[in-house]
Amino acid sequence: xxxxxxxxxxxxxxxxxxxxxxxxxxxxxxxxxxxxxxxxxxxxxxxxxxxxxxxxxxxxxxxxxxxxxxxxxxxxxxxxxxxxxxxxxxxxxxxxxxxxxxxxxxxxxxxxxxxxxxxxxxxxxxxxxxxxxxxxxxxxxxxxxxxxxxxxxxxxxxxxxxxxxxxxxxxxxxxxxxxxxxxxxxxxxxxxxxxxxxxxxxxxxxxxxxxxxxxxxxxxxxxxxxxxxxxxxxxxxxxxxxxxxxxxxxxxxxxxxxxxxxxxxxxxxxxxxxxxxxxxxxxxxxxxxxxxxxxxxxxxxxxxxxxxxxxxxxxxxxxxxxxxxxxx
Numbered sequence: 001x002x003x004x005x006x007x008x009x010x011x012x013x014x015x016x017x018x019x020x021x022x023x024x025x026x027x028x029x030x031x032x033x034x035x036x037x038x039x040x041x042x043x044x045x046x047x048x049x050x051x052x053x054x055x056x057x058x059x060x061x062x063x064x065x066x067x068x069x070x071x072x073x074x075x076x077x078x079x080x081x082x083x084x085x086x087x088x089x090x091x092x093x094x095x096x097x098x099x100x101x102x103x104x105x106x107x108x109x110x111x112x113x114x115x116x117x118x119x120x121x122x123x124x125x126x127x128x129x130x131x132x133x134x135x136x137x138x139x140x141x142x143x144x145x146x147x148x149x150x151x152x153x154x155x156x157x158x159x160x161x162x163x164x165x166x167x168x169x170x171x172x173x174x175x176x177x178x179x180x181x182x183x184x185x186x187x188x189x190x191x192x193x194x195x196x197x198x199x200x201x202x203x204x205x206x207x208x209x210x211x212x213x214x215x216x217x218x219x220x221x222x223x224x225x226x227x228x229x230x231x232x233x234x235x236x237x238x239x240x241x242x243x244x245x246x247x248x249x250x251x252x253x254x255x256x257x258x259x260x261x262x263x264x265x266x267x268x269x270x271x272x273x274x275x276x277x278x279x280x281x282x283x284x285x286x287x288x289x290x291x292x293x294x295x296x297x298x299x300x301x302x303x304x305x306x307x308x309x310x311x312x313x314x315x316x317x318x319x320x321x322x323x324x325x326x327x328x
Contacts, residue, residue, distance in 0.1 A: 075141035076105035078120035086115035125159030150184035171218040172203035231265035253282040263293040271318035
């Protein structure tokens with residue numbers, strides 16, 4: 001076989017038949033898949049990372065909500081019911097002080113400047129009144145700290161029964177035992193005045209019970225001076241300015257007189273049994289909102305056939321025209 005014959009045989013053996021359309025389509029799909037696999041790799045890697053981050057945020061939010069629901073967050077101590085003039089502000093060291101609006105809660109862990117006489121309703125019953133110029137701290141749902149100024153606590157027997165209300169100064173803790181008392185801090189000295197009931201004083205040196213009608217002064221060295229104090233008089237007058245208002249519409253006159261007696265620290269006295277019976281049959285109408293207790297007493301009694309007198313430490317009720325008893 002010559003060289004020409006060898007070349008013809010080689011050409012015939014190397015000849016490749018044309019590909020069918022189906023084969024070309026398979027090759028195109030395979031090539032495209034490989035290209036996408038190479039070009040699309042970063043996108044496939046980014047997506048799982050973003051999804052993982054989003055899942056982590058969702059898990060964190062769920063954990064935070066669970067913690068907030070399960071954490072022991074103290075309830076507010078009191079609600080601001082009434083304030084005069086400049087009112088009350090919450091002290092914010094890193095920001096402007098925030099005024100407290102009537103109806104708002106006092107927040108646990110917050111400091112307050114009381115710039116005008118204010119009335120606060122305690123969460124567990126009763127009320128606290130704070131004198132102008134006082135500084136207080138809401139410690140928890142049952143305790144308050146007095147740094148300076150004066151406050152007055154009025155918790156009737158049976159109120160705040162679920163837990164004991166505590167007022168704290170540098171001299172220790174003062175716990176109510178169904179009582180009315182005033183607590184003041186002046187130049188490092190704590191003054192306690194018990195108007196009604198008893199107050200338990202707890203200090204590092206021990207505990208003691210302070211009865212009604214007693215005033216104690218506790219200096220910086222915890223030296224104590226005791227004296228007697230009347231349940232009525234000028235030293236209680238500021239508390240009456242922000243006394244809780246009373247509704248009198250279609251209420252027994254006896255209820256109103258009991259309210260005045262408690263708010264002023266006076267004993268209610270009837271001239272005789274007939275007067276007591278007459279008072280028990282009278283119902284009051286209208287309202288005395290905005291009036292201090294003694295102002296309200298004058299307004300209500302002027303609409304009846306009764307009169308009242310104010311002998312020492314008392315409110316005496318009698319029929320109009322009766323001679324009042326001699327003052328002592």
